[in-house]
Amino acid sequence: MSIKLEHVSYIYxxxxxxxxxxxxxxxxxxxxxxxxxxxxxxxxxKSTLIQHLNGLIRAxxxxxxFGGENIYAEGYxxxxxxxxxxxxxxxxxxxxxxxxxxxxxxxxxxxLGLPKEEVEQRAYEALQQVGLKEKHYKKSPFELSGGQKRxxxxxxxxxxxPDVLILDEPTAGLDPKGRDDILDxxxxxxKERGITVVLVSHSMEDVAKYVERIIVMDEGKxxxxxTPRNVFEYYKELEEIGLAxxxxxxxxxxxxxxxxxxxxxVTTVEEAKRAILAATGEAR
Numbered sequence: 082m083s084i085k086l087e088h089v090s091y092i093y094x095x096x097x098x099x100x101x102x103x104x105x106x107x108x109x110x111x112x113x114x115x116x117x118x119x120x121x122x123x124x125x126x127k128s129t130l131i132q133h134l135n136g137l138i139r140a141x142x143x144x145x146x147f148g149g150e151n152i153y154a155e156g157y158x159x160x161x162x163x164x165x166x167x168x169x170x171x172x173x174x175x176x177x178x179x180x181x182x183x184x185x186x187x188x189x190x191x192x193l194g195l196p197k198e199e200v201e202q203r204a205y206e207a208l209q210q211v212g213l214k215e216k217h218y219k220k221s222p223f224e225l226s227g228g229q230k231r232x233x234x235x236x237x238x239x240x241x242x243p244d245v246l247i248l249d250e251p252t253a254g255l256d257p258k259g260r261d262d263i264l265d266x267x268x269x270x271x272k273e274r275g276i277t278v279v280l281v282s283h284s285m286e287d288v289a290k291y292v293e294r295i296i297v298m299d300e301g302k303x304x305x306x307x308t309p310r311n312v313f314e315y316y317k318e319l320e321e322i323g324l325a326x327x328x329x330x331x332x333x334x335x336x337x338x339x340x341x342x343x344x345x346x347v348t349t350v351e352e353a354k355r356a357i358l359a360a361t362g363e364a365r
Contacts, residue, residue: 082148082165082244084134084277085110089143090301091129103129104140105301113244116271116278118288118309121298122323127281130298131247134279135166164193167238169231171250176234177222182213185222185233189241200240207240208233212266228259232266239270245277246270252287260284264291289313289327289348297324309348329353336360 091104103126111117121127132138133145136152136159145152152162170176179185186204195203208218211232217225222233231251238246248267252260268291271278282288288295288309295312297305299322305312313319316326316334326348333345333353343356 083110083112083146084166084245085146086133087144087146089133089140089145091133091138092141095141103301104133107143107301107303109296109303109306111245111277111279114275114277115294116268116292117280118292118295119279119281119298120283120285120288120295120324121304125298125322126301127298128249129301131168131249131279131281134245134247135163135168137163137168164189164241165243166245166247167241167243168247169234169238169249169251171253174223174230176237177230180221181219182208182222182225182233183218186236186240189237193241203240203242204236207236210239210266210270211236212262228255228263231255231263235263235267243276245279247279247281249281250283251280252282252284260287267291285313285325285327286329286349289329297322310346313348314346 086107086109089104089107090102093099093101093103107130119127119131129138133140139153147162147166150157152159177185179188183204186207187200190200190203213229213232213236217229222230225233235248235251251267252263255263264287267278267280270276280288280292292309295305295307295309296303297312297319304322305315313326313330316330319325329350330345330348333343333347333356336343336357337345341357341360343360347353347356
């Protein structure tokens with residue numbers, strides 16, 4: 082189901098000396114099944130934005146619709162919303178608290194009032210989906226590595242079978258292999274289950290590789306909202322707000338400047354490879 086924001090604003094510590102406008106008249110729509118990246122410098126409003134999507138924060142002004150229903154309407158069930166719009170925080174230990182991994186993943190579906198057999202089946206399937214080995218299921222989640230904790234946190238949300246999966250910096254602190262493993266798994270889930278994925282990331286390479294749409298936040302506003310290729314064409318403007326394009330984009334612009342007939346707007350290594358081979362007559 083789609084998520085729609087209409088003129089949403091949010092002010093932290095309203096009416097105090099510390100008042101700060103974190104979101105400023107944001108309007109956008111995320112259709113069902115889309116893989117969206119949200120980027121922005123620290124303090125741009127991106128984390129505040131995603132916390133509005135499952136009602137964790139209530140907008141100061143504006144309306145938010147999920148599946149056509151106003152989530153601020155009287156009698157609307159926030160519990161139901163959060164079972165359908167799952168949020169995985171940047172630090173997975175914030176979401177892990179049970180005695181073992183399997184119990185932790187069971188917690189969400191158990192709170193939905195499901196039968197024990199279905200709860201356990203959902204937990205098992207979710208742990209399989211995130212690629213965590215069965216030998217870890219009875220361990221304390223705090224005995225796991227950072228990447229494994231991240232998988233357990235994601236599994237805990239997936240076990241609730243959400244329509245929307247929101248991930249706030251899911252690869253922060255992971256090595257390159259761990260980062261690729263997590264994002265490849267998320268991309269596979271998106272492809273196989275057709276769920277909507279909202280990915281917040283500081284890695285331009287990651288968003289270029291995985292998402293189909295990028296929302297750029299700057300000072301609480303949406304600065305750009307387009308495909309990765311179109312957004313990264315504004316790489317100089319992105320630099321002005323503390324961001325950048327993927328490294329391969331800079332490489333292609335430099336090759337173009339030096340006379341190689343390539344398209345400088347490519348955003349992934351694979352695209353760059355094909356473009357360079359085609360330009361040098363070696364694409365066969």
